[in-house]
Structure formats: C-alpha cells, structure tokens
Amino acid sequence: MEYNREYFAGKTAVVTGAASGIGLALVEELLQCNAAKVVMADINPNNLEQHEKRLREQYGDRVKGILCNVTGEEAVQSLISDAVSFFKGRLDLLINNAGAGFAGYFADMTNADWKAAFDLNFYSALYGMRAALPIMGKQGGGQIINIISGIAFMPMAQQSRYAATKAALNALSIALRAEYWDANIRISSATPGTTVTAIWGGLEPPKSAQTPQQSASRILNGVANNDRVIFGDDNDVRGATESYDIQKQEVIDAYLLHVARERRKGVTAI
Numbered sequence: 001m002e003y004n005r006e007y008f009a010g011k012t013a014v015v016t017g018a019a020s021g022i023g024l025a026l027v028e029e030l031l032q033c034n035a036a037k038v039v040m041a042d043i044n045p046n047n048l049e050q051h052e053k054r055l056r057e058q059y060g061d062r063v064k065g066i067l068c069n070v071t072g073e074e075a076v077q078s079l080i081s082d083a084v085s086f087f088k089g090r091l092d093l094l095i096n097n098a099g100a101g102f103a104g105y106f107a108d109m110t111n112a113d114w115k116a117a118f119d120l121n122f123y124s125a126l127y128g129m130r131a132a133l134p135i136m137g138k139q140g141g142g143q144i145i146n147i148i149s150g151i152a153f154m155p156m157a158q159q160s161r162y163a164a165t166k167a168a169l170n171a172l173s174i175a176l177r178a179e180y181w182d183a184n185i186r187i188s189s190a191t192p193g194t195t196v197t198a199i200w201g202g203l204e205p206p207k208s209a210q211t212p213q214q215s216a217s218r219i220l221n222g223v224a225n226n227d228r229v230i231f232g233d234d235n236d237v238r239g240a241t242e243s244y245d246i247q248k249q250e251v252i253d254a255y256l257l258h259v260a261r262e263r264r265k266g267v268t269a270i
C-alpha cells in the first residue's frame with residue numbers, strides 16, 4: 001500500500017519479536033523507508049543471526065540484532081539501553097510486537113499458563129513502555145506501537161488467553177495515549193490483520209490471509225497517521241466496529257457460537 005514513507009526517514013526504531021513474520025517485515029519496511037537505525041530484538045538466536053546478517057549485507061550498520069527475552073523486565077531495560085547507545089541517544093519509535101497465540105480450552109489452563117501468556121503478550125509491552133517513556137520524555141517526544149490482534153475486539157472460544165492478553169494491552173495503550181499525549185509521546189495499538197506467519201504453527205491460515213509485508217505497510221501507514229488503533233486489515237475494522245454494536249449482538253453471538261462449535265469438532269479453518 002502507498003503511505004507516507006518519508007515520515008520514517010532519519011528515525012530510530014526498536015522492534016521486538018523481529019526475527020520472524022510481522023516484526024521482521026516491519027524492520028525491513030522501516031529500513032526501506034530510510035529509517036536511520038533499527039534494532040531487531042528477538043529470543044530466537046538462529047533466526048535473529050540469520051536475518052541480522054542478511055539485512056546488514058544490504059543496509060550495513062543501520063541495523064543491529066539484540067538477543068532478548070522480553071518477558072523479563074531487566075532484559076527489556078537492557079535492550080532499550082543498548083538500543084539507545086546504538087542510536088547514539090535518540091529513540092524515536094518502539095514497536096512492541098513480540099507475542100504468541102496461546103490457544104486451548106479454558107478448562108485445561110493453569111495459573112502458570114495464564115501467567116506465561118500475560119508475561120509475553122502484555123507485560124513485555126508494559127516493560128518496553130516503562131523503559132522507553134522516560135527517554136522519550138527527556139528528548140521531547142516519541143512514538144510507541146503495541147501490536148494487539150483483532151481478537152481483542154472479537155474474542156473467540158479456545159483463544160481466551162490470547163483474547164484477554166491482547167484486549168488488556170489495547171486498553172493499556174489507549175489509556176496511556178491520553179496520559180502521555182501532552183508529553184508529545186504518541187501511543188497506538190495495532191492489529192496486524194490475518195497474516196501468514198509462523199504463529200499459525202501447523203494450522204492452515206485462511207485463504208484471505210495477507211503477507212507480512214502487506215501487514216507491515218498497513219501498520220506503518222497508521223503509525224505515520226498517528227491512528228489511535230491501527231487496523232491491519234478490513235476484517236479487523238469490521239470486527240472492532242460491529243462487536244459492541246447492540247443492534248448486531250445476536251448476529252455476533254451466533255457467529256462466535258458457530259466458531260466455538262466448529263472448533264470443538266476440530267475444524268480450524270472457519
């Protein structure tokens with residue numbers, strides 16, 4: 001998609017979960033938009049090394065990989081501090097993208113399972129913001145994007161952990177957007193839209209799923225526009241618009257019930 005690529009020229013950015021899928025596509029897109037420097041953070045050493053090497057061949061020292069498990073606050077603090085050293089002081093953009101799907105039946109889940117999901121899909125972004133906000137405050141502004149999911153607005157059966165963590169992250173983003181607006185720090189959440197990546201595991205993504213590049217450019221379009229919630233595809237726009245519309249509640253209930261029943265039968269492509 002066409003968007004304001006100039007907006008990113010000369011900026012510095014940290015992207016988490018950047019060694020695969022949407023995070024990797026965001027890194028590549030930012031480099032193509034002439035971002036000054038981009039840090040790619042990930043927990044997967046092999047993917048990180050492979051893609052950092054490939055991108056350094058193309059973009060030289062404008063890109064750096066940092067191995068980081070974003071579920072630990074100290075690790076995230078070090079990540080942001082190492083990134084700021086690499087950027088020589090200025091952090092313009094933080095994209096909290098690392099996350100996972102966490103599917104399964106509620107009845108099978110322990111508190112440890114819930115904690116693991118919130119650690120990765122919620123606390124990692126909270127830690128990222130806590131580390132970045134003082135730096136952005138001191139430098140007079142910045143921008144933070146938290147990657148959520150359409151499921152935050154259309155919570156589905158067998159995805160209770162995923163839905164709850166992403167809805168919580170969306171709420172945190174929107175609350176902080178107003179809290180930090182006057183400090184010239186722009187905070188948005190972004191759904192990537194249904195996108196073909198490793199997150200699907202063995203499951204077949206729907207035929208309508210887009211590429212990570214399509215998702216990344218639609219997200220960056222929303223970043224350049226400073227949208228409050230960025231929607232990665234049209235289905236997510238529809239889901240968010242309709243899910244709390246009282247006139248549509250019977251239709252939405254019927255749809256979510258259909259999904260639940262199909263999933264119980266083992267049908268995944270709905």
Ligand SMILES: NC(=O)c1ccc[n+]([C@@H]2O[C@H](COP(=O)([O-])OP(=O)(O)OC[C@H]3O[C@@H](n4cnc5c(N)ncnc54)[C@H](O)[C@@H]3O)[C@@H](O)[C@H]2O)c1
Nearest residue numbers: 017020021022043044069070098099149194195197198199
């Ligand atoms: N693909 C989709 O259809 C879709 C839809 C909605 C939302 N999302 C969200 O988009 C984001 C990116 O997902 P993706 O689809 O590109 O999946 P992906 O599995 O391709 O990428 C996720 C990346 O996060 C990294 N990661 C996992 N745990 C980590 C940790 N503890 N510390 C650091 N990095 C870690 C993984 O190594 C991987 O490189 C996630 O937040 C996901 O929930 C994806």
